[in-house]
Amino acid sequence: MAENDTTVYYDDDGTLSDLEDRTIAIIGYGNQGRAQALNLRDSGVESIIVGNREDASWSRAQEDGFPVYRIPKASSKADIVFMLIPDEVAPDVYENAVEPDLDEGNVVIFASGYNITYGFIDPDDGLDVVLVAPRMIGTMVRELYIEDRGAPALLGVHQNPSGDAKEVGLAIAKGIGATRSGVVESSFEVETKTDLMTEQALFPIFVSAMMSKYEIELEAGVPPEVIMLEQSLSREMAYIFQKAATQGIIEQLSLHSQTSQYGQLRGIDAFDRQPIQEYMRECMHRIEKGTFATEWTREQQAGYPTLDHLRKKYEKTEMVEAEQQTLDAFGLREEGTKDED
Numbered sequence: 001m002a003e004n005d006t007t008v009y010y011d012d013d014g015t016l017s018d019l020e021d022r023t024i025a026i027i028g029y030g031n032q033g034r035a036q037a038l039n040l041r042d043s044g045v046e047s048i049i050v051g052n053r054e055d056a057s058w059s060r061a062q063e064d065g066f067p068v069y070r071i072p073k074a075s076s077k078a079d080i081v082f083m084l085i086p087d088e089v090a091p092d093v094y095e096n097a098v099e100p101d102l103d104e105g106n107v108v109i110f111a112s113g114y115n116i117t118y119g120f121i122d123p124d125d126g127l128d129v130v131l132v133a134p135r136m137i138g139t140m141v142r143e144l145y146i147e148d149r150g151a152p153a154l155l156g157v158h159q160n161p162s163g164d165a166k167e168v169g170l171a172i173a174k175g176i177g178a179t180r181s182g183v184v185e186s187s188f189e190v191e192t193k194t195d196l197m198t199e200q201a202l203f204p205i206f207v208s209a210m211m212s213k214y215e216i217e218l219e220a221g222v223p224p225e226v227i228m229l230e231q232s233l234s235r236e237m238a239y240i241f242q243k244a245a246t247q248g249i250i251e252q253l254s255l256h257s258q259t260s261q262y263g264q265l266r267g268i269d270a271f272d273r274q275p276i277q278e279y280m281r282e283c284m285h286r287i288e289k290g291t292f293a294t295e296w297t298r299e300q301q302a303g304y305p306t307l308d309h310l311r312k313k314y315e316k317t318e319m320v321e322a323e324q325q326t327l328d329a330f331g332l333r334e335e336g337t338k339d340e341d
Contacts, residue, residue, distance in 0.1 A: 150180030
């Protein structure tokens with residue numbers, strides 16, 4: 001279906017018959033890998049294997065009833081290879097453990113556009129290369145499937161020598177339950193832009209706003225525990241975003257008092273978004289030009305010194321220390337979530 005030049009595919013647009021007589025290798029049995037493998041099997045896809053290193057995920061895949069192999073062996077057995085491993089390790093794994101065992105006509109599917117967009121992975125011309133990218137974490141991909149719903153996804157075709165790449169991508173999307181909700185025809189580049197913008201533009205602004213609110217309320221004499229409980233630890237903000245995900249950001253306001261509704265809408269209307277837009281344009285420029293990708297590659301090669309420094313820096317900020325103390329003081333911490341020294 002096309003709306004505003006955007007094509008969205010649903011269940012009737014894909015058929016699992018496009019996966020018949022093909023073996024699918026799920027490379028990486030983590031959060032997304034497990035969810036998508038289970039969904040595909042529950043949809044009736046018969047030939048699914050897992051390629052993984054020998055760790056806890058290997059054992060879990062065996063417990064779930066999948067044949068598990070080292071990644072090169074799984075790749076050699078597969079007609080469709082589904083790359084579901086972290087972006088930073090994917091190029092090395094692809095080059096050394098996947099690519100040598102692929103044959104012309106095989107299909108390589110990614111759930112992230114990052115490595116194709118920036119050329120860190122450059123598949124052979126004889127391979128179909130497809131993006132099937134759910135817009136939710138793996139646990140939600142699985143939970144929604146079990147509820148007879150689905151996680152929306154993006155679909156993109158990077159290479160199509162067979163002429164059937166989109167059909168295979170739609171079949172995979174149908175198998176994981178995405179077409180129940182809707183699959184947007186897109187591209188590797190668009191997926192990369194929107195994903196990185198959320199991480200590099202939206203989240204930093206959100207956290208910076210929380211820090212600023214904390215500082216101003218401290219100046220006004222509000223105790224730190226009260227600030228932290230109000231702005232995040234009460235889970236009110238989490239609830240608001242949860243409802244926004246099912247009702248919409250403005251429609252969920254009906255769940256608030258009229259005092260709250262007026263204050264929120266009045267604030268939105270008065271807020272000057274221009275500085276934020278300028279910051280976001282700068283972020284988009286870094287993403288589109290590959291500046292961030294180059295910087296991140298150098299950071300990995302150096303052993304993550306800047307990442308480690310920044311994490312330690314912000315763990316020691318006054319707001320974060322107050323947050324951690326409040327979590328403990330009010331028994332709000334989930335078991336096993338506190339970082340070990």
